[in-house]
Amino acid sequence: MRPSTSSLIACVLAGLLASTTVIAKEANALRLGIDPGYPPMDVKTPDGHVAGFDVDLGDEICRRIAMHCEWVELEFSGMIPALQARKIDGIMSSMAITDKRMKQIAFSTKLFQFRSRLIAKSGAPLTASADGLRGKRVGVQSGSQFETYALKNWQPGGVEVVAYQSQEGVFNDLIAGRIDAALLGSVEAEHGFLKTPRGAGFAFVGAPLSMGDHGVGMGMRLDDTALKAKVDKAVADMRADGTYQKIARKYFDFDVYGD
Numbered sequence: 001m002r003p004s005t006s007s008l009i010a011c012v013l014a015g016l017l018a019s020t021t022v023i024a025k026e027a028n029a030l031r032l033g034i035d036p037g038y039p040p041m042d043v044k045t046p047d048g049h050v051a052g053f054d055v056d057l058g059d060e061i062c063r064r065i066a067m068h069c070e071w072v073e074l075e076f077s078g079m080i081p082a083l084q085a086r087k088i089d090g091i092m093s094s095m096a097i098t099d100k101r102m103k104q105i106a107f108s109t110k111l112f113q114f115r116s117r118l119i120a121k122s123g124a125p126l127t128a129s130a131d132g133l134r135g136k137r138v139g140v141q142s143g144s145q146f147e148t149y150a151l152k153n154w155q156p157g158g159v160e161v162v163a164y165q166s167q168e169g170v171f172n173d174l175i176a177g178r179i180d181a182a183l184l185g186s187v188e189a190e191h192g193f194l195k196t197p198r199g200a201g202f203a204f205v206g207a208p209l210s211m212g213d214h215g216v217g218m219g220m221r222l223d224d225t226a227l228k229a230k231v232d233k234a235v236a237d238m239r240a241d242g243t244y245q246k247i248a249r250k251y252f253d254f255d256v257y258g259d
Contacts, residue, residue, distance in 0.1 A: 030067045032058050032092040032218075033083065035076040037167045038185075039192035040251045041094045044073075053256075056247045057111060057238075058092040061218070064234040075165050077143030080104055083219060089227070091219030094185065096145045098213045106222045108231045110215035112248075113258025115208035116146060119174070119189050120181035121201060128206035130157025136180040137162050139170040145211050146183040167192070174202070181205060187256065215258065 034054065036044040042052045050071045062069040072088050079091045083105060094114070097107045118128040118138075126132050133154055140147040142163040150161040162179055164170045171193055173179045182189075186208060193199040220228055238244040239257075248256050 028067050029070040030062050030065075030090060031070045031072050031088045032090045033072050033074045033079045033088040034093045035074060035079070035166070038094055038188045041188060053112075053247070053251045054092050054094055056250070057244075058218070060238060060243060060247065061231055061234045064237065065230040075143075076141055077165065079143070079219065083221060086221075089220070089224070090231075094188075094216050095219050096211065096213040097215055097217045098145055098148075098211070100148070101219070104222075106220045106224065106228055107214075107217035108220065108228060109217065109235050110257070111217055111235065112256045113215040114185040114187050114256070116149070116183065116211050117186040117189050117208055118181050118183050118205040119194065119202055120205050122203040124180070124205070126181060126205050128209055130154045130159060132206075133181065134158040136160070137178070139164060139173055139179040139182040141165075141167050141170060141184070144184075145213055146185075149209070149211050150183055171198070183209075187252070191251070 034042050034050055036042045036050045036052070038052070040052055041054045042050065045051050050073065055069075055071065058069050058071075072082075074082055074088070076093060079088075079093060079095065080101070082088050083091055091105075095101070097110070101107070118126070120126050126136065130153060134157055137160045138150055138154065139162050140150050142165055147161065147163050150159065155161050162173070164173070167184065167188065170179070170182045170184070174182050175198060186204075189204070194202060194204070218231055220231070235244070238247075244257070
């Protein structure tokens with residue numbers, strides 16, 4: 001028995017409605033790049049999900065701009081190329097706002113501020129300077145502002161700068177003694193390493209370093225001005241109504257936003 005014309009029309013309409021729904025969901029997604037190797041900012045849970053301060057902030061921002069976050073795991077050094085190639089819509093992975101990066105991509109208003117620190121074996125005769133690290137191997141994450149700083153300020157003075165695709169690789173080689181020190185953000189250094197069992201016997205070296213950055217923000221394409229405006233408003237509203245502070249208190253006992 002052949003289906004009636006009305007049945008065929010109903011099937012076609014149902015198919016169109018279904019496809020429209022799929023398109024709407026895809027259009028409503030905000031694909032955010034993340035490198036889940038920076039506890040407590042970006043981590044991967046045992047069940048394979050991403051979590052951390054960046055994720056909580058990102059999810060709240062998405063909720064406020066009526067979108068849903070689609071988290072895309074990438075190596076940190078590949079974030080900006082992926083954004084420019086439109087493989088992702090934003091970067092939410094503790095990326096510092098630097099003058100160099102602002103020539104390539106746009107950033108949201110500041111999300112938080114971290115200080116940069118050198119870590120090494122406790123009692124190691126090192127200082128956070130080219131002279132104090134001459135002849136030593138310092139690990140950094142590839143593509144980070146720490147790599148840029150070390151290459152510019154320390155490498156010319158005889159320091160070997162060793163770049164890794166992940167922060168986990170830096171920590172592993174520091175523990176194994178294949179590098180003498182590591183340069184990274186103070187929050188990640190303290191909460192992701194020094195305060196963990198594997199960080200026993202390691203400590204900060206010297207005072208915090210100034211990288212000349214403007215805090216951390218969500219990276220976006222330069223032409224995504226409408227998205228930037230929405231994200232900036234969401235962040236401002238989160239700060240004003242206390243939501244930002246509530247999220248931050250889950251992870252930190254100090255003001256991570258900074259001045």
